[in-house]
Amino acid sequence: MDQPRFLAAVPALAVSDERRAVAFLQDALGFVELTHEGRGLGILRRDEVELHVWVADGSAPGAERHLAGTVSCRIEVTGIDELYRHCQAVGVAHPNGPLSEKPWGTREFAVLDPDNNLITLYERPARA
Numbered sequence: 001m002d003q004p005r006f007l008a009a010v011p012a013l014a015v016s017d018e019r020r021a022v023a024f025l026q027d028a029l030g031f032v033e034l035t036h037e038g039r040g041l042g043i044l045r046r047d048e049v050e051l052h053v054w055v056a057d058g059s060a061p062g063a064e065r066h067l068a069g070t071v072s073c074r075i076e077v078t079g080i081d082e083l084y085r086h087c088q089a090v091g092v093a094h095p096n097g098p099l100s101e102k103p104w105g106t107r108e109f110a111v112l113d114p115d116n117n118l119i120t121l122y123e124r125p126a127r128a
Helices: 018-029 080-089
Strands: 005-008 012-015 032-036 041-046 049-055 072-078 107-112 118-123
Touching (some): 012 018, 018 032, 018 041, 018 049, 072 080, 080 107, 080 118
Parallel strands (some): 012 049
Antiparallel strands (some): 005 072, 032 041, 107 118
16 A cells, blocks of 8 residues: 655645644644744645744734634645545544545545644546
């Protein structure tokens, strides 16, 4: 069975607590933290995908607190069936976003991070 492999994305998720967000991404999706400078920013990577989480703390325009939990991103992966089973097993698969075929030709499912940012994981069909 093929292992999931993350392929491409460059999202920055607004969060209320970067340590909690980093722990979620590590535990639920297998990301590894690359750097943490203690200033409300976490940088993580899995395979070819890098994710940034930053604290929306109201400290500057564009960092308003209400932004945490309003972000979404889509990450292309391989091995979506195994990844979905893993996310179900650890309880992070979104109950309203189960693995399904979409009319636009992808298979995808969703998870919510601790702030309720929506992360959609999708796989394109193999090319013949």
